[in-house]
Amino acid sequence: MLSMSIVTSQTIYDESKVPTFEVPDPLVTFGGEKINSVRKWEKVRRPELLKFFENNVYGKLPKALKIDSYTILEQDNNALNGKAKRKQVQLTFKNNDKILSFTILLYLPKNLDKAPVFLGYNFYGNHTITEDKAVLISTAWANNNEDFGIENHTLIEESRGKRTHRWAVEKILDAGYGLATIYYGEVDPDKNDFSDGVHNLLYQQTQRQPKPDEWGSIAAWSWGMVRALDYFEKDPEIDATKVISFGHSRLGKTSLWAGATDVRFAGVISNNSGCGGAALSKRKFGETVGRINTSFPHWFCDNFDQYSDNEEALPVDQHQLLALIAPRPLYVASAQEDEWADPKGEFLSSYYASSVYELYGKKGIGTMEMPKVNEPIQNTVAYHIRTGKHDVTDYDWENYIKWANAFVK
Template sequence: MKKIVVLIAFILITQISFGQLRVEFEPNYDESKVPEFEVPDPLRMFNGRKIRNQRRWEKKGRPELLEFFTRNVYGRVPGELGISTWEVVEQSDNALGGKAKRKQVDLVFKKNGRSLHFNILIYLPKNVDNAPVFLGYNFYGNHTITNDVNVIISDAWARNNPSFGIINNQLTEQSRGVRVNRWAVNEIIDAGFGLATIYYGEVDPDKDDFRDGIHPFFYVDAQQRPAADEWGSVAGWAWGLSRAMDYFEEDAEVNENKVVVFGHSRLGKTSLWAGVTDERFAAVISNNSGCGGAALSKRQFGETVARINNSFPHWFCKNFRNYNKNEDALPADQHELLALIAPRPVYVASAEEDQWADPRGEFLSAFYATPVYDLYGEKGIPSKEMPAVNQPIQNTVAYHIRTGGHDVTGFDWEQYIKWATEQLMNE
C-alpha cells in the first residue's frame, strides 16, 4: 500500500512538472466563469451605515478603508525616517539637445548605524519656472530610460536580464537606453512638465529578502522580517516616493503642488498606494497595475490574490495571505482603494492583450469608485460599459484600454500628458 501511495505521488508531481495536471492552476480568462460577488459600496461603512456627504466620508469612511488596506493588504510603516542629507551629484543646463535641465540628486537616510541612499534623475523644461513633474520608478536603473550618457548607473542589486546585459545582479553600460520606449521624455518636456525617476531597487531590492533595503531600519530586537501587519515592498516603494516629495518641497525648480505619481505593473500598484497614503501627490496614474492595484480582486480573473502572494510574497503584508483563495471574504475591494484618492485625479489604464492584469476589473474599479468622486462634484466614469479600445475617458477619474500588451507606450503617455495638462495646468 505504501508503495502505491508513493507511486501516485510521484505521478502527480511528474504531471504537474510537465504541465499535464493544470486545471486547478490555470488562470481564468473566461468572463462566464467569474464568480458572482457583491461589490462593496464605498459609501457604506463596514457596520452598514451610509455615508451621504464629504464630511462623513473624510471623518469616518475614508479612515476606516485606509485602516483596512493598511493592516490587511499593503502593511503599515512601523516608524518615521526623514532625509538625513541630500546632494545634487550632477547637473547640466544643456540636456536633451538644450531644451532641458538635468539634475541627479542623492537622498541619504541614516538610522541606528545603517545608511541607505537613492538617486532621483530629474529633467526639467528650461522654459518653465517651478515646473509640474511626473514622478515614477523605473525597473532597471535611471540610465535605462534615456540614451543620455551622463546619467549615472546604479550599483544596487538588480534582477538578472541577460538581454539587457544584466548578469550577476549588476547593472551595466550595456543596458543604457534599453527602456527609452517606455518613457516619453521629450514629449513630457515639450508639454511643459518635468520628469523625475528613481530605480526602485535602490529603495528596496525586488526579492523575498527583507535583510536589505529600507525595512531593516525599523526592526526591533532580533526581528528578521516585517510583522504580519507591517509593510511589504509595495509600501516600501511608496515610502520612497513620499521621500522624493519631501525633497521636491525643498527644490525651487519643482512645483511640489503639481506632482503626478506614475507607475506601471507592480509599480502601478505602488503609485496607487503612494497616492492614497500621501495626499501631497496632485494626481495618480496606474498603468496595467492588475491584482493588488486597480483590478477588482473578487473577480478572480487572471492573476489572483493567491497567485500574487505565492509568486511575490514580499510585495504585500503577510495579512493579505488571509485572502488567498478567499477573495469573497474581503470586506473591501480595489475600487475603494481608488476612492481613497478622491477628490484628486486618478487615471487607470489597461491593455487589450494584458488579460493577466484583468482590464475589465481595472475599468470596473474606476467605475465603482465614481460615487465618492460624486460627493466632491468631480466627474468619474459615467457608465458600466467599457469604452472602445483606444478611446479614452478623460474625466477626473480617467480610463483607457489600448491595443497591445503589458507595457507603457507612446499612446499611453500621449493620454497622460493631455489629461494631466487638463487637470493640473488649466485650473
Template sequence: MNAQFVANYDESQVAEFDLPDPLTTFSNKHILTSTSWNELRRPELINFFESQVFGKVPGTLDAIAFEVEEESNSALGGLAKRRQVKVTITKNSRSLSFLILLYLPIKIGRAPLFLGYNFHGNHTVINDPDIIISKAWSLNNESIGITNHILTEESRGLRSSRWAITKMIEAGYGLATIYYGEIDPDKNDLTDGLHSLFYKEGQIRPAKDEWGSIGAWAWALSRAMDYVENDMEVDKTRVIVFGHSRLGKAALWAGAMDERFAGVISNDSGCGGAALSKRKFGETVAQINENFPYWFSANYKKYNNAEEKLPADQHELLALIAPRPLYVASAQEDEWADPKGEFLSAHYATPVYSLFGEAGISSNEMPGVNSPIQNTVAYHIRTGKHDVTEYDWEQYIKWATEQFD
C-alpha cells in the first residue's frame, strides 16, 4: 500500500476531465441506432474491458455437472423451498466445485430470482441449521467469529441483515447465493482457485490480458446461470444478478458479458465498478491495483495514476448492460466508493438506453438521500455506510417488480 496516498473527498478538488462519449466509437464514428450500437460500439467496448480491465477467460470448459446435495420443501418455517446444488467444473483434467444455495417461494409456476455472491459462506446469510458450511478459505472477520480463515458454526446467520430473504420470498422472488471464496479465495494467490484449471504446465499467474479474481467471480456467476436456466422452478427470463462492493464489480461484468441475466444490481461497487475512474475521488485505480493486485488484469495497472489515458470509463461498462434493467445504489457515508461518481455513471450511460427507448437518469443532479429514481436505469443513495440493508432490498424488489411483471 502507498502510505503517502491521501484520498480526495473534496468535490471542489475534482479536476476537469474528458469523459468518453459512449455513442462515439474509438475511430470517431457516431452511433445513432441500437443496431449500430450492438454491431459496432458494444463489441469494441467489450474488447477494451475484457483485455485491459477485467481480463479475458483463457479458454472454455471441458465439462460442467450439477448435483443436488440437499433439498427441502418446508424451509423457513414452511415459507420456502431450499435447494443446495453442487456445481463441478472441469478443465484440463482438473476440477473445482462450488455450492449454490437456493430459496424459492412455495407456489405454482416459475419464480424470478436474485443471484449473487456472499462474503463469508452460505451459512451466514440466514440462521438455517441445514445450510452446509463451506470448507473453503475465508477472509477473517472477528465481528462474526471467523478466525484462522476457517468458516464455522459460530458465524451461522450473522450476515442475515444483508439478505432480506423473507421479503424476497413474500414478494414472489427466489434467491440463489454462492460463497465467492469457493471460486477464488480473496488473496494474492492465483494458484488456489479457478484460474489454476486453465493454466498451462508451470504457469502460476494469468497472462497480462487474462482474468484476475473479479473476472473469475464474474465468469462463475454465468456457470451458476447454466444451472439456474435448467431449474424448472426458476423463471430463467427474470434472473437478476446482484453484488455488493467488490462483488458488485463482478456482477456488473457478469451482466455486461452474459445477456442471459435479465437485470443487474450494483450495490456500493465503487472504483472498478460503477464509479467513474476519471474523477479520482475516494479510491483510485492505483490504490485498488496496489491493495488488490490480483483483482483485475495486469494490463489495468498501466492506468495507475493515469486515469486520463483511459479510452473508456465505467459509465460505458454500465452501458454494456443496455437495454436490460440496471440498478446502481450508493451509501451516503461511503465516500471511498464515490457515490456521486456512481450516480454520474448511471446518468452518462443513459444515452445508450435511450437508443433502445428505455428510460434512464436524465438529470445530472443527484437525487436526495433515500429518494430513489426507479426507471430502467435506477439509482438511490441511502443513509448509512458501506453495507447492504433492508432498505436497499425493499427498493430492489419494488423496482424488479415494476420492470419484470
C-alpha cells in the first residue's frame, strides 16, 4: 500500500482537506502476494480484481445474452456530402418472451475497405450528434431537457444536431476512422427503474430488480458496447480488431468497464468520467461514493452501497479498474473547471495504474506531477487536462486521434 495525504464529510474542493488514504497496490494480491510477472498478473491478480469490481461495484451479468438478429435499417454510401458511408443497424435481443433492440449509427470513411472505429454512447439520441436529416430518431424514453425541447420523455426533431460540438465527425473521418454511436437510453433508460431496459430480459420468474451483486445501469450500458463489438466482427467494412471504446461522464465510466470486461477493445478513452470512473474514490474530492450512490442508485450494484461514506473500507480503488485494461492503450482526460469529477484524482489513478502497464513493457504516466493544462502526456497510458468545463471538445478529439494513430491504428 502507498500512503498519501490529510479529513471531512462535506464536498471537498480544497487539497489541504483531502483525507489521508491508502492506495492499494495493483501488483499485490488481496492475500499479500507480490505480482512480478505478466503471467501472474493474468492468472492471479487480474481475475481477483475483475471479480471484486464485478461483484461489489458494477454488478455481474446474470447470464450471457447474445444478439438474436440484426437489421440494416438504412444505409447510404454517399453521406455527409459524399464524405462518408452511413449505416444504421438495429441489434435485437430476445429472452424470457421479451425483446430489446438498439440502433447503432455508423459513419465510415469512403476510401477504406476496413475502418478502425471509435464507439461511444450519446445522451439524447443518435440524431443529436449530427445535422444529417437521414439519422433516425429513437422512440426510447429520454430525460426531459428544456434546452433540447425534450418533454414527456420523448425525443424530437427539434433536438437534431444539438450535440454536434461533442462529436468531431469530420475530423474522425478525415483521420481514417469510423464513428459508431448508440443512444444509451435504448439499452437501459437512465432512471432508477429496472423494469424497462435490458435487465428485464434476464430476470428469474418473480424477479423485479437485480440482485445485490447483479448489474446496474453502467454494467448494462457496457454490455451494449460489447454487443456492438460482436456486430462489428460480422461487418466486413469494420476492422473489429481496432475498436476504441469512448465515453464522457457516466458514459466514460461505462467505456472503462466495457474495456475492462472485454479484452477485444483495442483501446479505451475516459473523458471526464470522475467518481466510479477514472477518479480515485478514496480521495473523497468532489463527488464521492456516497453522493453518487444517493443521486444515481441504479448505476452501480447494490453491494456498492456498503462503501458510501466508507471509501476507506474499499480494498480496491479506480486505478485498479484502469489497470484491468493493460496492456491495451488507455486515455484519461479531465477538464480544468470540472472539479466535481476530480481531475487530480483522475490523473493519479492513471499514474498508479501505470505499474501494471510497465509489467508489460509499456510506457505509462512516468510522474506524479500533473501536466500543465493543455499539455498532454501521450504514452500507452495517456492523460490531459484541458481548459474549460465538463464536456467533450474538438481539442479532446484531436488528442484522441493523435494518440490512436500512435498506439492503436
